[in-house]
Amino acid sequence: MARSRRSTVVAALAGTPLAVAVLVGACSAGGGAGWTSGPTGGDGHPGPAQRMPVTRLTPLTEEDGYVPEGEGLELSAEVPALERLDPRLWAAVREAAAAAEAEGVDVVVTSGWRSERYQRFLLEAAVTTYGSEEEAARWVATAEESSHVTGDAVDVGYTDAADWFSRFGAEFGLCQTYANELWHYELAVEPGGECPPPAADAAGGA
Numbered sequence: 001m002a003r004s005r006r007s008t009v010v011a012a013l014a015g016t017p018l019a020v021a022v023l024v025g026a027c028s029a030g031g032g033a034g035w036t037s038g039p040t041g042g043d044g045h046p047g048p049a050q051r052m053p054v055t056r057l058t059p060l061t062e063e064d065g066y067v068p069e070g071e072g073l074e075l076s077a078e079v080p081a082l083e084r085l086d087p088r089l090w091a092a093v094r095e096a097a098a099a100a101e102a103e104g105v106d107v108v109v110t111s112g113w114r115s116e117r118y119q120r121f122l123l124e125a126a127v128t129t130y131g132s133e134e135e136a137a138r139w140v141a142t143a144e145e146s147s148h149v150t151g152d153a154v155d156v157g158y159t160d161a162a163d164w165f166s167r168f169g170a171e172f173g174l175c176q177t178y179a180n181e182l183w184h185y186e187l188a189v190e191p192g193g194e195c196p197p198p199a200a201d202a203a204g205g206a
């Protein structure tokens with residue numbers, strides 16, 4: 001009988017804490033979603049550079065449409081997140097927000113236009129958070145599919161504003177397009193029309 005050679009495999013662990021920006025929630029940096037650390041993993045442990053996805057090498061900025069966790073943009077803000085929205089959508093959102101505010105409901109935009117880089121970053125973070133690309137796709141679309149990247153979607157905040165939009169948004173053509181994202185609105189009907197039922201989730205692109 002042949003003698004088998006035993007080999008010993010030693011797994012060497014780097015021992016470097018992983019710097020992972022965790023996305024809690026959905027398609028946005030607001031409206032129920034947010035970072036628990038900075039977009040570059042800014043907790044002092046950047047990790048090995050060669051392992052870092054390209055989208056994390058430089059911080060996301062206003063030029064990417066980035067909106068920090070828990071923050072909302074006033075509609076008067078002069079930033080790419082708002083300025084690069086589709087003009088028709090942006091006009092409808094401002095009109096709706098004015099009507100809401102006349103009824104005492106303040107409206108902010110927690111996410112608007114996003115750069116492809118920002119969207120890729122959100123998707124990478126969602127894969128980390130949810131553990132699989134399949135589950136992440138329920139919450140964050142690819143840069144190629146996202147209606148935020150094309151400027152065709154806004155996330156409104158905060159809760160009372162999203163609730164107002166759910167009741168009256170259709171008067172301005174604005175509809176909630178995903179059942180699991182109470183804050184995500186797109187132009188989906190003519191003003192005064194009836195919104196179609198929202199898709200279950202963002203697997204089709206949000």
Ligand SMILES: [Zn+2]
Pocket residue numbers: 027028111148153154155181183184185206
């Ligand atoms: Zn959204």
